[in-house]
Amino acid sequence: MDGGIPAQRRRRLKDRVPVRLRHHWKPAATLGVGLAAMVWFLGDARISPYVTSSSRVEADAITEDVPGTVGLYDTSVSHSIQLIYHQTDFDKMMKEFKDDGTKEYIEADLVIDGVRLDDVGIRLKGNSTLSSLRGNKGMPGGGRFPGGGNLPGGGQPPDGAQFPGGGGMPQLPDGMQLPEGAQAGGTGGPGGAPGGMVQYNLSADKPEELPWLVKIDEYVKGRAYQGEREISLRPGSNSQLPLNEALSLSLTERSGQRAERYGFTQLKVNDRPAAARLMVEAPDTDYAEQTGDGNGVLYKARAGGSFAYRGDDPSEYEDSFKQLNKKGSQDLEPVMKLIKWVDSASDEEFARDLDQYVDVESLASYVAAQNLLLNFDDMAGPGKNYLLRYDLDTKKFSVLGWDYNLTFSGDATAGPDDSISMGGGMMPGGQGQGGQGQGGQGQGQGVPQGAPDGMGGGMGGFAQHALKTKFLASDAFDGVYKKAYRELYEKFYGSGAASQQLDAVAQQARAAGAGSTELDAAVAKLAGTVTDRTAALAKDPAVTG
Numbered sequence: 001m002d003g004g005i006p007a008q009r010r011r012r013l014k015d016r017v018p019v020r021l022r023h024h025w026k027p028a029a030t031l032g033v034g035l036a037a038m039v040w041f042l043g044d045a046r047i048s049p050y051v052t053s054s055s056r057v058e059a060d061a062i063t064e065d066v067p068g069t070v071g072l073y074d075t076s077v078s079h080s081i082q083l084i085y086h087q088t089d090f091d092k093m094m095k096e097f098k099d100d101g102t103k104e105y106i107e108a109d110l111v112i113d114g115v116r117l118d119d120v121g122i123r124l125k126g127n128s129t130l131s132s133l134r135g136n137k138g139m140p141g142g143g144r145f146p147g148g149g150n151l152p153g154g155g156q157p158p159d160g161a162q163f164p165g166g167g168g169m170p171q172l173p174d175g176m177q178l179p180e181g182a183q184a185g186g187t188g189g190p191g192g193a194p195g196g197m198v199q200y201n202l203s204a205d206k207p208e209e210l211p212w213l214v215k216i217d218e219y220v221k222g223r224a225y226q227g228e229r230e231i232s233l234r235p236g237s238n239s240q241l242p243l244n245e246a247l248s249l250s251l252t253e254r255s256g257q258r259a260e261r262y263g264f265t266q267l268k269v270n271d272r273p274a275a276a277r278l279m280v281e282a283p284d285t286d287y288a289e290q291t292g293d294g295n296g297v298l299y300k301a302r303a304g305g306s307f308a309y310r311g312d313d314p315s316e317y318e319d320s321f322k323q324l325n326k327k328g329s330q331d332l333e334p335v336m337k338l339i340k341w342v343d344s345a346s347d348e349e350f351a352r353d354l355d356q357y358v359d360v361e362s363l364a365s366y367v368a369a370q371n372l373l374l375n376f377d378d379m380a381g382p383g384k385n386y387l388l389r390y391d392l393d394t395k396k397f398s399v400l401g402w403d404y405n406l407t408f409s410g411d412a413t414a415g416p417d418d419s420i421s422m423g424g425g426m427m428p429g430g431q432g433q434g435g436q437g438q439g440g441q442g443q444g445q446g447v448p449q450g451a452p453d454g455m456g457g458g459m460g461g462f463a464q465h466a467l468k469t470k471f472l473a474s475d476a477f478d479g480v481y482k483k484a485y486r487e488l489y490e491k492f493y494g495s496g497a498a499s500q501q502l503d504a505v506a507q508q509a510r511a512a513g514a515g516s517t518e519l520d521a522a523v524a525k526l527a528g529t530v531t532d533r534t535a536a537l538a539k540d541p542a543v544t545g
Contacts, residue, residue, distance in 0.1 A: 060285055060327075062229070063222030068115050072226045073261035073281065075508050081233075081279070082111040082268045083122060083212070094204045097124060098134050105218050117225060121218025126211045127303045127383065129235040129405075132202050133210075200235045208267050208275040211235040213282065230282035233267060234405060237275040239518030241509050243502070243526055246278055248373050248404035250501045255491045257365060258291055258400045264512035276514035283387060283402055288325035291400070296391045298324040299335055300402075301384040307465050309343040312336065321388070334390045338397060342466050351476035359391075362398035363471055364484040369401065372485070372492055374410040374533065376420040377403070380465035412532040415540050416485045482542060489543050493534040502527055 070077050085108035093106050105121035124130055202210055212233040217223045225231075236242045241264070252259035260281035268274040281287060288298035301307075305320025314332045321335055338357055345353065354360060366386070370378040378401070379386035385403040390396075410420035471477055492498050506523045509515075537543045 061222065062224045062227065062286070064220070064224070065227060066115060066117060066223070066225045068113060068226050070113050072112075072228060072231075073263045073279075075263050075504075078511055079113055079263055079265035079279070080111075080268070081113075081214075081265050081277075083207075083214075084109040084111070084270060085122070087270070090204075090207065093123070094133075097130075101134065105215065107219055110214060110216075112225065115225070117216060117223075119219040121215040122212050123215075124210060125213035125232060126235060129200055129211055130202065132200065133204065200240065202235070206272070207269045208272045208277075209235075209237045224286070227286055228281065229286060230284045232280045232282045234278040234280055236405075237267075237277055238514050239516050239522060241276060241514050241519070241522075242278055242405050243505055243509060243522060244406075244408045245280070245404045246505045246508070247498070247502050247526070247530075248375070248407040249280070250505065251373070251492050251498060252369060252401060252404070254497060254501070255365075255369070255488055257369065260287070260402060264508045264514070266513050274513065276509060276512040283324060285325045288389075291389055292391065292398075295393055296389050297326050297330045297334070298400075299332070299388045299390070300324055301379065301386050301388070303383045305384060307339055307342070307467060309339050330390075330392075334395075334397070335388060338388075338467075342470065345470075347470075347474065350470050351474045354471070354477070355396075357396060358467070359394075359396050359398040360477065360480055361484065362400075363467070364477065364481045365488065366399040366401055367468060367471065368416065368481060368485040368488050371414065371416060371418070371420060372488055372533075372537075373404065373407040374412070374414065374420055374529075375401075375404060375407040376410055377406040378468075380468050381406075408526060408529050408533075412529050413536040415537070416482060416542055486543055486545065489537055493530075493537055494544075498530045498534065499527065502530060 070079075072079075085106055089106040093104055096102050096104060103124045105123045108120055108122045110117045110120045124133075200209075204210075214231040214233065215229065216225050216231075217229045223229075234242050234245060246262055246264075249259045249262050253261075260283065262278060262280045265277055265279050266274045267277045283298070283300055288296075291298055299321045302320055302322055305317075307320070310316035314336065317332050317336055317339075321332060323330070323332060341353075341357055342350070366379075375381075375385075377383045377385055379399070383403060383406075385401065387400040387402055389398045389400060391398065411418075414420055472481070502523070506519075509519060
């Protein structure tokens with residue numbers, strides 16, 4: 001209309017697009033089509049990131065290190081620990097553990113050798129040792145034994161097998177018999193009766209006897225005590241102190257192998273009576289960084305896991321291995337590659353190429369030490385008690401031990417080619433403690449009569465480990481294994497160190513308040529096992545030459 005406001009012309013669609021995009025529409029359109037195609041074809045695929053950098057820096061740094069008054073693991077001095085917490089928090093934690101097996105932290109105040117640290121975290125620690133706390137519900141993380149218990153590591157026991165009273169050692173079902181001289185449960189002497197194995201009847205009414213993990217930095221990030229962020233209080237108190245574990249740690253350290261430090265302490269929880277306990281260094285981030293030259297990654301095998309190849313997805317191995325250090329700069333890829341190779345390698349390939357993946361002398365020393373210490377719960381045992389350290393310079397793994405609470409529990413006469421089993425029976429023929437021959441599931445002297453197929457050595461025969469089994473089965477490594485065995489025999493027994501160290505360990509336990517006739521009896525029983533072990537090995541020409 002004349003004299004009126006002219007009508008605005010609507011902008012065309014292409015004029016609304018930014019100029020730069022209009023000039024470069026072809027690359028943008030190509031990118032859009034490509035993304036659409038990826039979503040269409042790969043929408044259900046899992047993308048697994050791998051970290052390959054080799055940083056020496058640990059992200060989880062200590063920012064507050066409390067010095068203390070005496071060395072935490074100085075065995076020449078007396079130690080004391082007090083834990084103070086709210087009873088309601090403890091009751092809630094125990095209820096959750098009994099209901100579903102979860103082990104959650106609660107807040108507590110810690111007084112250690114006179115130094116007070118407020119707001120630390122404490123939680124229950126262990127697997128089979130905690131089974132008595134759950135009654136008929138068995139242990140967390142594994143298959144349950146009908147009638148009141150279950151097997152560490154998730155193994156499935158035969159029908160009818162039970163843990164007496166919810167304890168940690170199985171009774172055999174009808175139709176199964178242990179080999180002559182072997183015993184199920186309880187303690188005993190050499191020749192089929194363990195000298196260091198103790199059953200623990202734990203109770204929430206006696207928290208001073210429970211196995212605890214104390215985490216210094218759970219609620220105060222970056223805090224440590226003398227460089228330690230975790231302290232493990234082992235099961236067993238007063239007359240039931242795990243002297244065998246302390247002895248094994250002492251001998252392992254003296255032999256030049258990596259071992260956790262330990263010490264005996266008086267533990268007092270709230271207003272409960274004090275109890276003598278064994279405290280042990282926990283394999284954590286700092287332990288990993290202090291192992292070797294620090295330029296390595298330490299992986300701890302989980303009790304409920306396995307050494308089985310599960311494909312190339314890292315998430316499939318998280319239940320089998322825990323990475324202790326260099327998180328963010330390293331991952332589980334080296335472990336996955338090792339497992340894949342061991343799984344697929346023929347006997348010839350294994351003998352030829354093992355030294356490209358593993359420090360063979362380290363593996364030989366580890367396997368020999370576990371046999372010498374009569375440890376059925378090693379890398380092939382139900383607890384999967386071993387560490388893998390991946391050296392970022394050599395690109396090879398070494399094998400380390402930890403958790404020696406079931407050492408000195410087998411037949412004292414077992415030789416280097418015999419497998420150690422829970423009840424004291426042996427499997428001759430170099431099949432290893434897993435009780436498995438190369439590629440097979442043999443039964444032998446250490447397997448209960450009437451047992452189902454597939455039972456080998458270890459915890460009544462439910463354990464195996466491909467790396468150890470193939471190593472012991474290969475003639476190519478017999479020389480390096482026997483050499484390590486002879487050297488460690490001399491360091492452990494031939495030199496008299498085992499007896500000397502047991503005397504020192506017993507003295508440390510008494511200084512912590514554990515002196516009693518029951519403790520003296522336990523010391524005497526373990527001393528008998530050491531004596532018999534020394535004598536038996538001295539007669540073996542494969543050991544002494």
